[in-house]
Amino acid sequence: MELFRKRNRSSQTIAEEFVQKVENEARSNLIRVYAPITLLVGMTIFFSIYDSHFFSLKNILNILQQMAVPLILATGLSFVLLIGRIDLSVEGVMGFVGSFMALLILNDRNANDFGFWGVLIPIAIGIFYGLITGILHVKLRIASFIITFATGTIIKGIAILLYDSRAARVQEQWMTDWSMMSFLGIPLITWIAVAFFLVCSIILNYTAFGRAVYAIGDNEAAARASGINVERVTVKAFVISSTAAALAGFVALIRLKFGQASLGDDQMFPCITALVIGGASLSGGRGGTLQTIVGILIYMELLNFLTIIGVDANYKKALQGIIIIVAVALTLSRGRKTIAK
């Protein structure tokens, strides 16, 4: 009797433990999804109270305009991150597309005036370059951060050689107009970014490809066993990422009108930081469209706010780093998958 009761009690404990574990996991999952949003809302309210310039219409429009390029890049990168890879070539592709485009449309360096084709051709090359990168990655089985670093360096080098020491300034009138244009008060380039973001959201959330992306990120072996063509999905993810980079190059050129290959420099890490702040995992499987946009907004607002209140530039970088660590620590659940590979 004594023995039986003991065994009974212990089995009860195991069952309870299991239930407890499931509940905990569900709770941490909830935290993971809602913590970034809560942080964003809290930040926005705090910043607005702290300095009235922050929530002024002009400043909001600034943030919207400034987030166009990061939003496009982060949307593309999120696919690659979801399958547990990384794409370091986006900066190179972006620089190439922007600087090559500046050489093909009306500019101060040569007599070219390809108009529409001048925009389309560089973007097409950029997208195709993602296909090559993806294929090299899956066929040669080289780790993504090595192969994409290499391909990114190559395409940036090509860009520099193409403009031969003097970058082109855009003289195309419509491009100047586009940089000023807005619809419903919101800058045109932000609409371009939002449109790309929405299309990618649909792809990620409502297609078989999107489900395959999550499946691979969660467990690549299991995904393969269940009949998913992992190679194909991986290549497609890289194509989406390079499409984003190419589009970002176009948008950056609209913004800056100066086709330097350095157009893409220092663009990627802020985006990856933003994605991680938003709740994406560097080892794949976690993240999504909501996390992407929330992460980007948190990051952009933070940068903007630090400038508005005039934080000393010498402390700013350090402060930025600390805030990022705190934000990531707050928003990440410390599950098995969140320890970066």
Next chain:
Amino acid sequence: MKKFLVLMLALAMMLSLFTAASAQDDKWYLGIMVHGLENEFWAQEANGAILFAESKENVEYQVMVTDGDDNKENQAIRDFIAKHGQRAFFITDVASTANSVNFAEICEEAGVYFTMLWQHAEGLEPKDFKHFVAHMSPDDFVSGYNTAKYLFDLIGGKGKVCALYGVQGEDSAANRYAGFQAALKDYPEIEMVDMQVASWSQDQAMNFTQTWLAAHDDIAAIWAANDTMGLGAIEALKLEGKNGKVFVNGVDGIAAAFDSVAAGDMACTVANNGYLLMGYGAAYAYEAAVNGKTFDRPVIKTNAPLITAENVAEYKAMFIDGQPEYNFNDLAFPVLSDYESFEELKNK
């Protein structure tokens, strides 16, 4: 383009081997060391040295690209010295600060004269080497000071200004900003609103400027530590139709900045003038090697003209669309004349 150049250089080297064998040596051989040719300024430097070489009948030259790689540079100068012996002399935009020491030691050992531009290691001075003819560069402090002063005069000596800093930890960024701050002291009615580190980036400079414009209504001028950042600030101003009304400067004198000054968007920039640096640098090394000339003040701060709306057309024709014509016998020409006054300012 680069490949083509390398090929041409290889050809030129082979040809020079033949000629060297036939004609007994009355020639001098100028080694032109540059980081690369993809950057407008580096191309200007190389062309300046070529201008000098072509002005002398007894000089042959070879352009060598280092890609900022120390080993590549050292290998290249060793090969060049091996081939031409003490008939070689160098003008270099040295691959890195650290390598300036190796460069000086290799040349000193071989008895080959050289002039160095821009960076050089702390304590590495021409006076300590027999063959280190001169060190030349425009003065970043002076560039920062002159551009800032020009902006402050434009806004009538009062109003709000912001500043865009280069990369933290770089000498040129720090010195240009020090020049800006020195000018600020001369204008007590100018209010310094904010300084941000935009890391030489057009994109970041544009973002900061947008934010400044949202936070302050009445910014009168934005000082930028280089042209690219100045152009970024101007793009932000254009969105609000304030280009040409809020004054912005640049430093370096890239082609896009010349155009921007001509269009009235940029108030001024400084032309670092690679032609002058390498052209006269080569001339100094030549004078030392061939005529045994020595220089009393071998650390030379060069004249870097302030480009404004008044003189932009003239300088653009000279630096961008064409090439300047220099009399390389007039060795005092590149020296910044009123340098002493700036030395005093720096120490203040």
